[in-house]
Amino acid sequence: MNRAVIVEAKRTPIGKKNGMLRHIQPHELAAPVLQSLAEGLENIIDEVILGNVVGPGGNVARVASLEAGLPLSVTGITIDRQCSAGLEAIRMACYFVQGRAGNCYLAGGVESSSTSPFPERARFSPDSIGDPDMGVAAELVAKEYGISRTKQDQFALLSYERSWASFQADLFNEEIVPISTQSVDEEFSKKRNYELLLKRAKPIFMKENGTVTAANSCGINDGASAVLVMEEKLAKMNGFNPVIRFVDSVVSGVHPNFPGISPVPAITELLSRNKLVMDDIDIIEINEAFASKIVACQEQLSIPSDKLNVCGGALTMGHPYGASGAILVTRLVHEVKRRKNAKYVIAAVGSGGGIGVAILFEVVM
Template sequence: MKRAVIVKAKRTPIGKKGGILRDFQPHELAAPLLKHLANGLEDEIKDTILGNVVGPGGNVARVSALEAELPLTVPGITIDRQCSAGLEAIRMACYLVQGGAGNCYLAGGVESTSTSPFPARARFAPDKIGDPDMGIAAENVAEKYSISKEAQDQYALLSYTRSWESYHHGYFNEEIIPIGDYDKDEIFFKKRKMEELLIRAKPVFKMNGTVTAANSCGIHDGASAVLIMEENEALKNGLKPVLRFVDSQVSGVHPNYPGAAPIPAIQELLIRNKLKVADIELFEINEAFSSKVLACSKELSIPTSKLNSCGGALTIGHPYGASGSIMVTRLFYEVQRRHNLESNYVVAAIGSGGGIGLAVLFEIVKQN
């Protein structure tokens, strides 16, 4: 079987809805990434696969490829698995490489909530099953897994601290391609007094609930993409494989508990590959809500030292269809920064509206 590897990864800065990226359409966010990642390999690109959730419709990936001035032979396909879409795009490209469909793909996701034409969210499930808004669903998860407001606030503060520390260390500089005049995430324009915000924040989704605006992510714009190649082709082109695709798992749970959907996906993925949590160097689990991350950590016994080590969406933002690719991009750079790797594997996982969990296992390619 051919082996799929990630050799390049980039993202845009992340902006708040109506913020620094408000004037950029989805294809205008994605195109600079595609152009950068494809540089020198334009004629090798087999396809561009992008996740998108609240965009203008049509084939955003094709429009982005054309905007990036890639060869007209690069077709483009846009997929929607809600918040899992960006990670699904990467997963799909890896399987296409494994199956011999092509040797070189661009994959990721893009979201412009600021320019979305939709006044309300899409349906996640039929009413007869339950179709809660994500805030209520986060409350459901908190209640089911006995996660207190205090625990959620503590994790939100940890994420905030890690994000700012990573920013000050310059870690995100490696990830980002500037868009317009912006070369850093909007959150880092001004530091907040997070401890005070967490204390003041009241439940917003449920009377006497535990989920607040301070322990939840906001609504954001942004894009991210990676270059995936067949490993021998990458080496022939002088490119360094960093993450090697191993396996993936998609699982479904009740739509009332989408934040818990990564739990069975990660469990099945580890069991099938005869791995334990201790065998994984890093986990990136999307931080849509503190309750979601804590439920996964609690049920899978993932120590916080292995989990979202540079912070995540609670602070930096969650541009729906791009978030899965942002997590992979973070892993791409983080494993290169670490000189004393204790394990050979990393996992990216995300839950989506409708009760879908997706987890992807990568092997860290050791450099000679």
Template structure:
């Protein structure tokens, strides 16, 4: 079986909805990333696979590939698995390489909520089963799994603390490809008293006894992120350094009322199938749409915070839906290069409709000179 590896990963800075990136459509956010990855691949590409959730519709991957002046022979595929889309795009590219269907892919996701033509979300599930908004679903998870407001706020502050530390030490700059003059995440452009905001925030989705607030939830954001996925032998022939080797992945369904718990069965199946325990996983990146979800998954899987989202995540930086899953892999891609002791890492995400997705990688480049 062929081996799929990640040899490059980049993202745009993340902007707030109607914020600094509001004038850029999805294809405009994506095309500079495609150009960068295509140059690295020397255009030895079979396809561009992009996750997108809120539009503009059509085949954004094809549009952006043409906008980026990639060879016309590269077709482009756009997929939607809600917030899992960007992670699933990379997963699909890896599986295609394993199967021998191709040797080189640019995969990831994009979201321009500012320019989306859709004013309301799509249906996640039939009403007869349950189709809660994601905030209400986070309250469901918090209630069912005993995740208190205190636990959520504590994790939120930890995520902000880690993200701000990473920003101040320029760790995020290694991930970011500037969009015109924008080269920093918008959330860090203003100094704010985060602790006061978190403590004073009121419940949004259940006014009487709710625990989910605007502060312990992510924002609505614009941004794009891609990885260059190649067959390992070809990458080595081209002089590219593989960093992460794809090992396995699991995607599964959970009840649509509790989508935030989706990563739990996906990760459990993935570990069991590969005869691993959570103790043998060195780093875990888990999307952060709501603190309730992260705390619930951490408790259910016994993931210590010391190896979970070590530089924060969507609570602080933002959640550009289609791109967020690809950002998890991008974060792992750079973090393992700063460490000498990582062997296995995984990325996981839960999404609307009750979907859990987890992807397992082996670390094959302990440290790169340019990050040392």
């Protein structure tokens, strides 16, 4: 079996909906990232695989590939698994390499909420089962798993403090490909009194006994991210030092009313069938769509705080749906580069419809 490795990972700065990236179409957001990753490898890239959720339709990956100036021979495929689409694109590329379908892929995701033509969200589930908005689903998770407003606010504050500290330490610089003169996440245009924001925020999805607020939820955002997935021997032949190697992945399904908890069965099975326990995992990135979801996952999986989203996450920096899973992997790639002793890392996303995707990587640097 061929082995799939990730040798590089990049992203754009993340903008707020109708913010600094508001006029940039999805293919234009993704193109600079693809161009950066493809430099010098244009003639060996097999395909571009991108997740996209609220875009214009059509094959955004192919359009982005052409916009990036890649050869006409580099094909593209666009997929939608809601918030886990970017992670699924990477998962798919890794399996393509393992199965000898190809040897070199650009995989990730892109989202331009600002230019989306859709006035309303897509359906996640039939009415007979229940199709709550994601915010309402976050409230349902909080109630089902006993995640109080206090716990949610504490995690949201920790996320902000970690992401701000990482920004101040320039840890995001190596991740980011500037786009349209922008090179900094819009959230970091100024420091905020996040603790005060949390105290003042009111429940927005359930007025009576609600716990989910705008301050302990992610924003709606624009951005793109991708990674360079290669067959390990080919990567080394081309002068790359692989950073992480694909080991295994799991996709799990839960009740669509509780999508936020879907990473739990995915990660549980991933650990079990690879004969690992949580102590064996050095870093875990789980998308922070809502604090209730991430706290529930942390408690159910007994994840130590110092292993989970160590540089902050979507609660602070934002959640460009189709790109978020790829941003998690990008964060892992750059974090393990800064460490000397990491061995295993995991990226996971819970998405609309009650689908959890988790990928296990081995550090090979």
